[in-house]
Amino acid sequence: MTDLVPPPFSSGKSLMERVEDALLPLINLVFLLLMFFIVAGQLADDPLPELPATTQTREQRPPDADLTVDAGGNWRIAGETLDEESLLSTLPAPNELHPLRIAAAQTITMADLETLFRVLEKGGHTDILLLTEPGE
Template sequence: MTELVPPPSTSGKSLLERVEDALLPLINLVFLLLMFFIVAGQLANEPLPELPGTARMEQQRPPEADLMVRADGRWQVAGETLEGNRLLQALPAPDEQNPLRIAADEALTMADLENLLQLLEEGGYDEVLLLTEPAA
């Protein structure tokens, strides 16, 4: 009886030789990718950008806030410590397009922050932004 499917053509090569021949294009591709990344890595002269949270210089400068509230409850506007009666006069006028930016110390109590927000609301500030630092 004759077989319907002819035996695979091996052209006289063993199984190991056929596997090696099949892997050769893959080896060539990996080599070319390796060469590409070596050359591309040498062409970049610019250093990598600093990632947020890793730059210590940014943590040392004060935040760009209109009002800074310290842990002991002191208020600072443009580096000047103010009392409650002068605070509203020193702040920029209420503006719906640019809300008041507040940077509060992390040790500030919620009661002190609530008192400040109530004072600002009485002064006409309907919207404020509370600035925070990203978690390290």
């Protein structure tokens, strides 16, 4: 029957000692990389530059929408608040190639949107794009 552990090499070290010797350079390398990233992270004190798509720039530019629904559920076109009758007459004619773009406030309820969608459906607007902003 043969032994499960091979006999030691000419150096006289056992298998476990040889494995430990082989792992030592790897452990040293990982330690040096860790130290490098710690030092490099402390050297860069400058804050990251502000990205162009932050909330400050989004708030300054109004959305490119045909219709805006504010937080109170009011329907606005070009800043003018409209009711159901004036809304349909002010909106552009329904067009299959260019769907109606609606920008709704984040706090608006689904019930308010459903009311608006029913009015728009009466006016022939079946293709609608609901513009949203990413959450923070």
